[in-house]
Amino acid sequence: MNMIVCVKQVPDPEVPPAKFRIDAKTKQVIPPEGIPPVINPFDERALELALRLKNAYGGKITVLTMGSAKSESVVKRAISMGADDGVVLSDPSFQDSDSFGTAHILACAIRKIGDFDLILCGRQASDWDEGVVGPIIAENLSIPIVTLALAIESADKALKVKRVTTDGYQVFSMPVPAMVTVSWDVGRPRLPSGSGVIMAARKKIPVWSAADIGADAGQVGKGAARKEAAGLSRREWARKCEIIQAETPDEAGTKLAEKLRDVGAV
């Protein structure tokens, strides 16, 4: 099964929020200096599912990312985890593309790769939390999609996909080639292997430009964006915490019970 995994480079979400700065003018979140960006954790789980499928069915995993030359690091991270190849999609015209521009760019690169059975994307990116690029790529390519995939089996040119729902799960059958967005619930992604790290270090990562993939200049960049940020602000803390003062944890528990009764919470 030949797979393409789309990954995004994001500011490290593990960095405490207080360390981020918000630039109200450019509507950007500025991470602290010296903290390298990481592979979007949701995409890392999509890669994990792809690696499990590769173990089960064989095939090749190609990782795609749109960004600057610096985005090579997320492709190398994916290769160190077990992906076979990767490409960075970078062009000055791609700057400030919205989700539709990004999906157009990724879809053009996917067409160029051509030979694939399955595309996997994370359910959303940890920066803007939209979760729309995968579904839009599927529409652009006119291929079937199942969102929030938890597990996938392959059988006879079709896939059986288990999708997480709010109250349980669904099982879909769909023809290939196809797209899935991957649920967070697939579990923790594997760590890079020693041989993977060596492989990634040696690998030359190609960079494809707008011309290389035949991207339509009218569909990418800031000019094509369908929406823009009118504001960006840090979330306010709405509550003020009253700490129960007590000599022992035992006493604190008792006092908490009394407090809950006093405020009518129970």
Added chain:
Amino acid sequence: MSEKILIFGEVAEGKVTTVTKEILTIGRELANQTGEPLSVLLIGENIEGAAKDAVSMGGDNVYIANGPSIAKAHPDLYLAIVAEACKQLSPSIILFSHTDMGRDLAPRLAARLKASVTMDCIKLSLDENTKALLLSKPVYGGNAVAVWTSKPGTTQIATIRPRSAAPAESDPSRQGKVTPLAVSVGPSSVKGEVLETVVEEVQGIRLEDAKVVIAGGGGIGGVEGFAILEELASLLGGTVGVTRVPCDEGWKPLSMEIGQTGRIVSPNLYIAVGVSGAPQHMTGCSSSKLLVAINRDPDANIFKEADLGVVGDYKKVLPSLIERCRSLKM
């Protein structure tokens, strides 16, 4: 026909769902501000009763398209029906609930209609000067809130996070029109099929319905630690939920997760035990009426988010809490 604001309503067992009532509240407020009618699209069979309810809850024009119930439908089929309905009705704002179906349909519909899309919004408003629609949504795992606006003339699609508004109340005296909508959708619009839909039975109270939620995080330390949380929950007539860590560690099933990738709850009382207070978790519980935190770490983020806090080991705090609750007959 041109309809300004169109709500995609969800129907379960012949009734509009709670989240649909919530977006009826939001859509009605918006329609009152713009002075435009509020339209609602419902898909199903024999759902005239739900359509009348949608009128009584704020809809001016309710359209019924024939189709399978949402629980059984393939999203491709719903997408084709909604896209066809939008062609006929030409709405400029389309609102979905941020549900399984809503978040599946919204981006794909946006691609088809060349519309903009904003997911998981918590507030809709109009710009005071330009009257442009402003969509507020949490970003960066809930650490910040972005406000989005679309270029003039762009059709705008949004999904609304559950619990962002109170459900619309029914006013039987409200007048509105219920119209069947003939939508023809070819079989080729569905790629693949739904083999199975499984609703996992919840033991006890559903998290979303619980008035009291006791949430356990990584600080619980293992599956056995949850026994005392369950004891407290059952004493207070509530139920137990968890953060991401207990799911990732396999202590508790995914169905119990509260947060960005789990459930959104708003109980009267939320007691977070051994929960660090990561924004992606707080996203799922921040609208709780009273939020109580019990954590050993006085610097834990949860204390910035809570109304009441106890700094201490839950293993020592909860037994006396339970005992005092019992003696107070709470």
